[in-house]
Amino acid sequence: MARRYDSRTTIFSPEGRLYQIEYAMEAISHAGTVLGVLAKDGVVLAAEKKVTGKLLDLSGEGGYGGSGEKIFLLNSNVIGGVAGLTSDANSLVNYARTAAQQHLLSYNEDIPVELLAQRLCDMKQGYTQYGGLRPFGVSLLYAGYDPHYQFQLYHSDPSGNYSGWKATCIGANNGTAQSLLKQEYKDDILVKDAIALVLKVMSKTMDSTTLGSEKLEFAVLTLDESTKQPKAKIYKPSEIDALLRAEGLAKTDGDTEMKSA
Amino acid sequence: METSFALTGKGYVIVAADTTAARSIVKMKVDEDKIKEISPHLLMAYSGEPGDTVQFAEFVERNIRLYQIRNLYPLRPSAAASWIRRSLADSLRSRSPYSVNLLVGGYDTATHEPKLYWIDYLGTQVDVPFGAHGYGSYFALSLLDRYHDPEASLEEGLATLKRCVDEVAKRLVVSPGRYKVKVVDKDGVREVEI
Numbered sequence: 001m002a003r004r005y006d007s008r009t010t011i012f013s014p015e016g017r018l019y020q021i022e023y024a025m026e027a028i029s030h031a032g033t034v035l036g037v038l039a040k041d042g043v044v045l046a047a048e049k050k051v052t053g054k055l056l057d058l059s060g061e062g063g064y065g066g067s068g069e070k071i072f073l074l075n076s077n078v079i080g081g082v083a084g085l086t087s088d089a090n091s092l093v094n095y096a097r098t099a100a101q102q103h104l105l106s107y108n109e110d111i112p113v114e115l116l117a118q119r120l121c122d123m124k125q126g127y128t129q130y131g132g133l134r135p136f137g138v139s140l141l142y143a144g145y146d147p148h149y150q151f152q153l154y155h156s157d158p159s160g161n162y163s164g165w166k167a168t169c170i171g172a173n174n175g176t177a178q179s180l181l182k183q184e185y186k187d188d189i190l191v192k193d194a195i196a197l198v199l200k201v202m203s204k205t206m207d208s209t210t211l212g213s214e215k216l217e218f219a220v221l222t223l224d225e226s227t228k229q230p231k232a233k234i235y236k237p238s239e240i241d242a243l244l245r246a247e248g249l250a251k252t253d254g255d256t257e258m259k260s261a
Numbered sequence: 262m263e264t265s266f267a268l269t270g271k272g273y274v275i276v277a278a279d280t281t282a283a284r285s286i287v288k289m290k291v292d293e294d295k296i297k298e299i300s301p302h303l304l305m306a307y308s309g310e311p312g313d314t315v316q317f318a319e320f321v322e323r324n325i326r327l328y329q330i331r332n333l334y335p336l337r338p339s340a341a342a343s344w345i346r347r348s349l350a351d352s353l354r355s356r357s358p359y360s361v362n363l364l365v366g367g368y369d370t371a372t373h374e375p376k377l378y379w380i381d382y383l384g385t386q387v388d389v390p391f392g393a394h395g396y397g398s399y400f401a402l403s404l405l406d407r408y409h410d411p412e413a414s415l416e417e418g419l420a421t422l423k424r425c426v427d428e429v430a431k432r433l434v435v436s437p438g439r440y441k442v443k444v445v446d447k448d449g450v451r452e453v454e455i
Contacts, residue, residue, distance in 0.1 A: 107336065108343035115332060147371035148334050 010131045021128055024137045024158035027084060032070060033171040033205055034081040036141040037181070037198050038153040042191035042222035043143035045081045046198045047071050048171070048206050049215055071217045075100035077110040077230040078144035079219045083171035084158075085137040092138055096120055110230075113144030117154045117162045125160025135159070139170040143221050145230040151221070167197075173205040180204060191222060199247050211249050213237035262435050264397025265295065265306040266425050267364040267377050268409055269390050270418035273446035274366035274375045277422055277455075278306040279397075279437030296443050298450045299325045300335040303367035304443050305345075308394050309382060310360040317352075317359045321345055338367030342378035342386060350384030358382070362394045368445050375446070393425070400432050401425035415444065423455050 013019060032048040047070035070089075074080045074096045082089035099119040103111035111119075120140065127135040135158045142154040155170060156162040167185045169177035180201045189197070198218075203211050218235040235243065244250040265278040282290035295314070296306045299322045307314045324344070329335040336344065342365045352359045363380040379385075379392035391405040408421045422442065430436045442453050 106344055106347060107340035109337065109340045112332070147337070 010129060018128060018159075021135055021159045024084075024135045025139075027137045028139045028158070028170060029172065029174065031083040031171045033169060033173055033177060033202070034070060034083045034139075034141055035167075035169045035177060035181075035198055035202055035205075036081060036143055036153045036155075036165065037167040037185070037189070037194040038143075038151055038165065039189045039191045039194040041151075042194070042220055043079075043145075043151050043153055044191060044194045044198045045071055045079055045141060045143050045219045045221075046202050047081050047083075047217040048202065049217060069217070071219045071234055073232055073234060074116065074142070075104075075111055075144075076232065077146060077221075078113055078116055078142055079221050079232050079234065081141040081143070081170075081217075081219075083139045088136045089138045089140075092120060092123075092136060092140065095123060110146065112146040112148055113142055113152045113154065114149070114164075116144070117142050117156055121156050121160040121162045123160075124156065124158060128159055141168065141170060143219070145221060145223065169201075169205075172207075177201050177205045191220060195220065195243070196247060199244070199249055203249055211244050213240040213244075216240055216244075218243065262396040262433070262437070263295075263308040264393070264395040264401075264429060264433075264437055265308050265362075265364055266393045266397065266401055266405075266422060267306065267366050267379075267391065268405060268418060268421060269366070269375045269377050269411060270413040270415060271411070272368070272373075272375060273415055273418065273444055274304070274368065274377050275415075275418050275422055275442060275444050275453075276304045276306045276364055276366045277426070277440045277442040278308065278364075279395075280439045280441050281437045282311070284311070291439060294441055296441055297322055298443070300329060300341070300367075301449050302335070302370055302445055303338055303341055303365070304445050304450060305366075306364040306394075307361055309362050313359045314361050317348075317361045321348065324348075337371055338365065338369050338376040338378070339388075341365065341367065342376075342380065346378075346380055346384055346386040349380065349382060353382070353384055364392055364394060366445055368447055368449075370447070373447065396433055397425070397429040397436075400428045404428055415446075419453065419455055426455065 032050040034047040037044045072080045072093045100111045124136050127133050139157045145151050153165045154162055155168050167181040218240050221232050224231040267276040276296055278295040280293050281288050282293040297318045299305050307318045360382045365378040368375050377389055379387045379389045391409045393401045404425050442455050444453050
């Protein structure tokens with residue numbers, strides 16, 4: 001009975017481990033990479049889209065206010081990046097948006113970023129304790145702003161743990177990406193340089209040799225110059241291609257891959 | 262009769278409330294504190310139905326404290342006032358509504374601004390530069406309208422408050438004798454004498 005302690009999330013193994021939670025985390029380390037970098041004047045998120053076939057229709061702008069399957073607007077002051085089971089992620093994104101709106105209803109202010117992360121983690125933790133259910137196979141990055149701690153970047157995993165980061169990465173090749181980030185990150189980095197850093201690390205960790213909007217999602221959270229309110233920008237595919245051209249990372253015309261739109 | 266005033270100035274909010282506890286025509290007590298310090302930078306003056314006032318003020322105080330314990334930082338004045346307003350609005354639509362009027366004054370440590378909210382038992386909430394509740398408000402509001410200056414120093418602010426207190430003492434038939442005055446600014450909450 002080697003699998004005696006595998007089948008239920010709520011049962012500890014004799015070594016004191018919860019295998020289902022560890023499997024969930026393992027599943028995430030095969031998912032598309034999601035990368036976040038905290039800058040002085042904003043936060044940058046990028047995500048690798050895994051599913052691309054030549055026949056997949058990418059002409060639409062996508063739902064959820066962006067190019068969307070991995071980067072979502074959770075609230076006007078928080079962008080979320082997800083790695084793991086997309087369907088689980090959709091349910092968590094929905095929950096996060098509800099939690100954010102409930103806070104707005106009670107307090108008439110945008111939910112503080114850490115509080116939103118806590119709300120999701122409370123729910124994720126519940127699934128490691130109550131019987132008969134599997135945990136969420138999703139890790140999230142939260143890029144947000146609130147007046148208490150200004151710009152913030154958080155990560156949460158299927159066990160319900162969360163932590164704050166200056167730069168971090170989840171999903172496939174996260175080890176490589178994190179050591180690259182550790183080398184290149186500077187404490188007073190600006191958004192402009194953070195964008196370049198994110199794209200550079202992304203281009204090194206992704207399987208494909210060239211970056212393009214069909215493989216990449218991108219978002220930046222900054223403060224609006226005039227209103228001083230957080231401004232979340234989730235890039236459209238055309239904007240991602242323009243950004244890559246500007247950074248000199250776009251693929252050349254000789255590339256045979258199908259172009260979107 | 263019960264009276265409370267509050268006004269903002271440069272980096273501070275002054276909140277004042279009379280100290281009489283009356284039942285019918287009898288003064289039962291003349292040193293009652295009707296201004297609660299609900300967080301390090303937040304004051305709440307309450308008036309209305311006796312019993313309801315203390316019950317509701319303590320309910321608010323405990324809930325705001327709970328938020329602070331859970332999240333390590335206190336609610337900002339705007340968020341606290343919104344939550345209090347919602348509590349009153351929910352209460353109004355219940356079987357036994359609270360009949361409490363409030364002045365919530367605080368210093369927002371995130372934006373470094375003084376904030377004042379006028380809230381009544383119907384769940385009305387207004388962000389105001391100055392406000393008053395009770396019979397005293399009929400005399401004080403016109404004075405505050407004339408003399409209030411958002412850039413005034415604390416001394417000037419207290420002088421304006423003194424005008425209100427004196428006018429109420431002069432004109433109101435059943436004017437309260439003594440007031441408790443509290444100030445909230447970047448350094449927190451403190452009591453002052455006028």
